[in-house]
Amino acid sequence: MIPLPSADTETPEAGSEAAADEGRSALLEALTTELGDALVDSHLLPGKDLWIRVATEAWGSTADYLRNRQRFRFFDFLSAIDWLPSPYGRSLDAAVDNILEGKGLVGDGDDEGDDPTTHAPSGAGAGAYAGGETRFQVFARVYSLTTKLGVTLKTDVGNLGDPLQVGTWTGTYPGVDWHEREAYEMFGITFVGHPGLRKLYLPGDFEGHPMRKDFPLLARLIKPWPGIVDVEPMPGVADEGDAAGGDAGEGAA
Amino acid sequence: MTATQPNIDRRQLSYIAGQAADARVNVELEAEGMTLNIGPQHPATHGTLRIVVRLDGEQVIEADPIMGYMHRGYEKLVEVRTYPQINTLVNRIDWLGSFANEVPFILACEQLMGIEAPPRAQWIRTLFFELSRIANLTLFLGDMGVQLGAVTPVFYAFRDREHILNQIESATGGRFHPNFDRIGGLKDDLPAGWVDETRRALGHIRKFCDVMEDLIVGNEIFEARTRGIGVIPADVALSYGLSGANVRASGVDWDLRRDSSNSGLVYDKLDWKVWTHPDGDSFARYWVRLQEVREACHMVDQLLDSIPAGPIMAKVPRIIKVPAGEAYVATENPLGEMGYYVVSQGGLEPFRVKIRSASFSNMSIAPWVLKGTYVPDVITILASLYFILGDIDR
Numbered sequence: 001m002i003p004l005p006s007a008d009t010e011t012p013e014a015g016s017e018a019a020a021d022e023g024r025s026a027l028l029e030a031l032t033t034e035l036g037d038a039l040v041d042s043h044l045l046p047g048k049d050l051w052i053r054v055a056t057e058a059w060g061s062t063a064d065y066l067r068n069r070q071r072f073r074f075f076d077f078l079s080a081i082d083w084l085p086s087p088y089g090r091s092l093d094a095a096v097d098n099i100l101e102g103k104g105l106v107g108d109g110d111d112e113g114d115d116p117t118t119h120a121p122s123g124a125g126a127g128a129y130a131g132g133e134t135r136f137q138v139f140a141r142v143y144s145l146t147t148k149l150g151v152t153l154k155t156d157v158g159n160l161g162d163p164l165q166v167g168t169w170t171g172t173y174p175g176v177d178w179h180e181r182e183a184y185e186m187f188g189i190t191f192v193g194h195p196g197l198r199k200l201y202l203p204g205d206f207e208g209h210p211m212r213k214d215f216p217l218l219a220r221l222i223k224p225w226p227g228i229v230d231v232e233p234m235p236g237v238a239d240e241g242d243a244a245g246g247d248a249g250e251g252a253a
Numbered sequence: 254m255t256a257t258q259p260n261i262d263r264r265q266l267s268y269i270a271g272q273a274a275d276a277r278v279n280v281e282l283e284a285e286g287m288t289l290n291i292g293p294q295h296p297a298t299h300g301t302l303r304i305v306v307r308l309d310g311e312q313v314i315e316a317d318p319i320m321g322y323m324h325r326g327y328e329k330l331v332e333v334r335t336y337p338q339i340n341t342l343v344n345r346i347d348w349l350g351s352f353a354n355e356v357p358f359i360l361a362c363e364q365l366m367g368i369e370a371p372p373r374a375q376w377i378r379t380l381f382f383e384l385s386r387i388a389n390l391t392l393f394l395g396d397m398g399v400q401l402g403a404v405t406p407v408f409y410a411f412r413d414r415e416h417i418l419n420q421i422e423s424a425t426g427g428r429f430h431p432n433f434d435r436i437g438g439l440k441d442d443l444p445a446g447w448v449d450e451t452r453r454a455l456g457h458i459r460k461f462c463d464v465m466e467d468l469i470v471g472n473e474i475f476e477a478r479t480r481g482i483g484v485i486p487a488d489v490a491l492s493y494g495l496s497g498a499n500v501r502a503s504g505v506d507w508d509l510r511r512d513s514s515n516s517g518l519v520y521d522k523l524d525w526k527v528w529t530h531p532d533g534d535s536f537a538r539y540w541v542r543l544q545e546v547r548e549a550c551h552m553v554d555q556l557l558d559s560i561p562a563g564p565i566m567a568k569v570p571r572i573i574k575v576p577a578g579e580a581y582v583a584t585e586n587p588l589g590e591m592g593y594y595v596v597s598q599g600g601l602e603p604f605r606v607k608i609r610s611a612s613f614s615n616m617s618i619a620p621w622v623l624k625g626t627y628v629p630d631v632i633t634i635l636a637s638l639y640f641i642l643g644d645i646d647r
Contacts, residue, residue, distance in 0.1 A: 152594075172492075
């Protein structure tokens with residue numbers, strides 16, 4: 001079996017993809033000039049995609065620049081990510097099921113009371129393109145119909161205990177309204193300047209932020225998943241599977 | 254038939270519509286207003302969507318959609334499932350075109366793993382992608398009539414959609430939820446005789462399109478209720494994230510089937526065109542979808558003619574681990590752009606998946622477009638925006 005190439009390896013690709021890549025490089029250059037120090041990090045996969053990470057203060061102005069100066073007219077989505085490794089150990093990679101063994105539980109489910117610092121290495125984990133320094137990151141994507149290119153923007157918004165604030169995009173892309181409301185209820189991130197920041201899906205009196213990693217998925221806590229048994233490695237196949245995952249583990253850019 | 258018009262008209266239209274949207278609400282005459290609750294159980298809401306509208310007489314001053322009655326938390330659930338298991342879940346997002354939900358997720362995984370499905374699998378994948386588009390949009394074409402009080406078209410739609418669903422079922426085993434796509438290929442090959450059967454099914458759909466054109470598009474009542482109603486200018490549509498037929502009906506010539514560089518689907522090998530309509534109203538959205546069903550039939554025909562021989566699965570490890578990385582892959586689903594932003598840390602299950610569903614963004618324009626319209630038009634505008642609740646709530 002051929003070893004799977006890691007997605008991180010920047011294999012130069014031929015033909016049309018090289019052309020698309022020129023567009024992305026030019027865009028990255030323009031962004032670097034425009035944003036200066038506010039452009040914290042970037043990651044370019046030739047022929048695939050472009051990621052940039054901007055300073056939190058520059059979040060709004062970057063959107064403004066991209067929409068009005070670079071003609072990124074199409075707003076794709078906005079969401080957030082919690083880089084805390086799941087404190088429930090609910091990883092099917094684990095040799096033991098932490099839930100079954102009663103290990104690895106942070107607390108009794110109330111996320112606000114737990115101290116994440118003991119579990120959270122600061123910043124983004126493996127596989128984070130354009131990196132990150134804090135637990136919570138907001139990311140969004142805009143798309144240009146003229147160049148047919150998209151760009152994913154990220155910004156760090158802080159760790160638990162920080163205000164978790166970032167400026168709103170509603171002035172630039174009105175469609176961001178619901179996306180920001182979703183990120184607000186699911187991650188507890190405040191979008192400063194949003195005209196009606198309230199819950200979108202959840203009932204008004206719901207407590208907690210379900211998409212945070214330390215918010216327990218109750219169904220799993222009550223009834224453990226037999227998944228670990230199911231994915232018991234087949235004889236002779238286990239090594240390959242492990243090898244493929246193993247060398248890709250250090251994929252952080 | 255109307256084709257794409259030059260840019261200048263579009264800009265003019267967007268200006269006029271912008272002015273109109275502001276002028277439609279007569280602030281001076283605003284009385285106390287009445288609040289009307291549409292839904293959560295309403296035939297026009299395709300599920301459980303509730304819209305609270307504040308009315309001044311018959312006119313809508315403010316509309317506030319309230320979702321969450323069907324929120325299933327897929328983004329949380331997928332974090333504790335292996336990649337093959339997730340396929341079953343995402344099937345249920347847009348339940349009328351289920352196969353189309355699987356494709357972008359599988360493509361995102363394939364991109365991260367650096368594998369590609371063999372040509373035959375890509376072909377059949379594209380084939381089913383278009384079949385689910387036909388199944389999905391056929392229902393829309395009939396359903397739009399119901400929203401206007403014409404009950405007949407939807408029965409035609411149900412009748413003829415069945416032919417397509419039968420074809421999907423006979424190949425995949427599932428009428429609505431095929432769960433047929435796999436990382437690196439497909440679950441099974443096509444059964445014997447399937448190709449001819451499908452050609453016959455397409456015949457029914459083509460006839461259905463003609464019937465709909467006669468019944469609905471030329472219908473005076475339909476035109477009166479949809480022409481110039483719910484106009485969305487192109488620029489507004491884009492900044493709200495509208496996609497698919499909704500944005501093409503506003504004159505934007507953009508289709509991810511043609512414009513994205515995704516590997517794994519074979520649209521670049523087909524002869525087809527992107528339909529647009531310059532008006533941006535409810536009628537345009539209906540018309541564009543009608544043409545898209547025909548175009549999809551045309552594409553399926555070509556695909557059936559040229560399915561290459563070969564394996565349907567690439568070499569994939571039995572236990573699928575996706576290397577660490579991030580990928581966003583979007584495809585042109587029946588409802589619009591659907592994409593998955595997959596963050597993997599190299600494990601058996603993803604670290605985070607953001608599901609960018611078409612209806613969510615398509616509906617987010619509702620407060621804007623409903624403002625200033627009249628109550629009966631609320632229903633037609635919502636119907637013409639075409640959303641599936643599972644696609645909004647996820």
